[in-house]
């Protein structure tokens with residue numbers, strides 16, 4: 001169990017360092033959280049939300065699952081979004097995918113990995129929806145990258161159609177949706193250009209983002 005003891009050692013050191021850098025940090029955090037952003041990202045260990053965008057504990061509300069999916073009936077994800085929007089009143093929801101996503105690869109390759117295959121059906125549905133475009137790309141690595149990008153844009157579209165988000169816009173709450181993608185090979189984030197600000201621009205922004213991607 002040595003490896004786990006190491007984690008506790010790391011934790012003690014982190015808590016000491018953090019408190020040293022910012023005295024009273026944990027006390028003020030324990031009283032409230034006030035994040036402006038909800039991050040919906042992949043569970044991949046190489047894509048740690050806070051580190052990538054340089055935000056401290058308390059600044060980013062996070063939901064992660066395999067292949068950063070937003071499924072309309074996923075109570076877990078819906079509950080995170082509802083709490084973030086209705087209670088925390090986040091200003092931005094950012095769906096972040098990443099190149100080299102094992103979930104996207106497994107879906108593309110029809111891998112048989114177990115229960116996860118069912119979850120990845122959602123990615124396969126997206127692959128099917130855009131099959132003509134994807135099949136036109138001969139280079140399989142590029143095809144995988146494009147599907148990974150399309151997946152993020154589709155998931156943002158899903159966020160925009162959730163009743164919680166629609167209701168927030170209907171009552172005039174400020175809430176923007178974004179699609180980002182992260183390069184595990186260079187540590188850089190890229191904006192895929194779906195800055196959705198309300199019901200009025202959701203569909204057109206989605207369409208423009210997909211068309212732009214397909215032109216490249």
Ligand code: CO
Nearest residue numbers: 042044101102
């Ligand atoms: Co992934």
